[in-house]
């Protein structure tokens with residue numbers, strides 16, 4: 615399979631002044647194959663959005679690189695950069711804040727077309743209508759304003775806006791986290807349908823494993839700027855290896871009440887430590903119930919412990 619996106623040893627450190635710095639992404643590596651959905655999961659502040667934003671070129675990496683379709687995103691000439699910018703679009707978490715309240719839906723959706731000089735005149739409006747229908751809205755909606763829509767409808771508008779310029783790759787940064795539970799599945803199903811129709815590749819960012827379950831082919835779990843586990847999603851749900859992934863999974867309620875009662879739960883104690891002053895050794899050790907002495911001394915290596923199953927944990931080294 616073709617690797618559409620290659621993230622290689624990506625580190626992004628922000629300088630905060632007063633000699634302080636924050637490493638939001640620490641030596642993160644993964645590939646995204648063409649046509650798949652890669653789920654990127656972790657608590658807020660773990661570096662998922664920073665990783666996404668660096669991939670798309672909004673941030674310059676401190677070290678490491680991102681290759682998109684064979685091109686280095688951060689070293690591309692400006693002509694190549696503008697092509698890459700069009701090929702990578704984003705869907706945002708908050709469908710309330712991400713749509714300009716003073717623009718009507720046609721203007722919002724066609725802004726990218728305008729900026730890229732695509733579909734002129736009447737064709738542009740036809741494209742807007744086509745996009746509205748693709749996301750399950752109607753042509754009559756084109757002249758309305760964001761406040762006239764529900765959260766789910768607004769996210770559909772955000773999706774139409776992202777698709778307008780025909781990108782092969784979409785980063786969805788917590789696209790369903792702000793929506794009612796009843797609407798979340800609709801948006802996920804829409805994204806799956808569009809993926810098939812438009813041959814899209816997704817990076818789907820979420821803060822818990824339940825949200826990415828029905829859409830991801832593979833999943834990467836991040837904790838405090840580090841990728842701690844990566845595998846095919848069935849494998850990750852059935853036999854998670856990293857103690858953090860195990861704890862995240864045990865937090866997802868099981869529908870069967872008898873099963874739910876008999877289940878062992880791993881509660882993750884305490885809060886995520888400050889990324890300004892992360893723990894020595896394994897970043898998860900302050901909350902890990904099976905930490906050993908070595909966990910404070912040495913950072914576990916990111917390694918393939920089973921075919922296509924990567925983990926960073928001393929239990930497997």
Ligand code: SF4
Pocket residue numbers: 856857858896897898899900902903904905906909914926927928929
């Ligand atoms: Fe826990 Fe040690 Fe594994 Fe970190 S390396 S997850 S502290 S066992």
Ligand code: MG
Pocket residue numbers: 658659662663787788
């Ligand atoms: Mg985020």
